[in-house]
Amino acid sequence: GAVVSQHPSWVICKSGTSVKIECRSLDFQATTMFWYRQFPKQSLMLMATSNEGSKATYEQGVEKDKFLINHASLTLSTLTVTSAHPEDSSFYICSCGRTYEQYFGPGTRLTVT
Amino acid sequence: KQEVTQIPAALSVPEGENLVLNCSFTDSAIYNLQWFRQDPGKGLTSLLLIQSSQREQTSGRLNASLDKSSGRSTLYIAASQPGDSATYLCAVGQNTPLVFGKGTRLSVIA
Numbered sequence: 001g002a003v004v005s006q007h008p009s010w011v012i013c014k015s016g017t018s019v020k021i022e023c024r025s026l027d028f029q030a031t032t033m034f035w036y037r038q039f040p041k042q043s044l045m046l047m048a049t050s051n052e053g054s055k056a057t058y059e060q061g062v063e064k065d066k067f068l069i070n071h072a073s074l075t076l077s078t079l080t081v082t083s084a085h086p087e088d089s090s091f092y093i094c095s096c097g098r099t100y101e102q103y104f105g106p107g108t109r110l111t112v113t
Numbered sequence: 114k115q116e117v118t119q120i121p122a123a124l125s126v127p128e129g130e131n132l133v134l135n136c137s138f139t140d141s142a143i144y145n146l147q148w149f150r151q152d153p154g155k156g157l158t159s160l161l162l163i164q165s166s167q168r169e170q171t172s173g174r175l176n177a178s179l180d181k182s183s184g185r186s187t188l189y190i191a192a193s194q195p196g197d198s199a200t201y202l203c204a205v206g207q208n209t210p211l212v213f214g215k216g217t218r219l220s221v222i223a
Binding site: 046102 | 210211
């Protein structure tokens, strides 16, 4: 399967600061990438769909001005959590889509103090 | 709106036992169904992918079945080992992106 990386793997930041998370597809061109969020003992919830060269599509209830997504190339999508608050602490996972199948990154653990 | 439910939420078994994890979904118009494994604090590892036209897939000690009409899938693990301890997630694809269940936390006791 395809290889997807995320950076950083974990990050701790202070409330009010912004954090950028990178998602890279290492061995194929991904026109579409997905960002998920997972709270402890909960399921993965889709936040947004990132399309190369166009604006991301956000799921209902996800603030697009708070979670900025940029998909500037076929191998890189970034998620920036702006003005982070403790309730944004979560596990963020990206995936790259192929027909009927997605390949997931290893995730980024964000802790906002 | 598609909803995916996994039962049980947690399961503890002694090493060597065969076990079954259950997944149900409300909308049967799916493209595929995937089973993933997630270790604590880690990302997802894809275990098995079943296309909507298929009824089952096998990989080693794992066997996944799909019954679209009843909206159910099962993941069968044979001869469980302590290394199988993890959370197992079921996800259905009607298009991308996938809709996930909350998972079953499996503990295999040596």
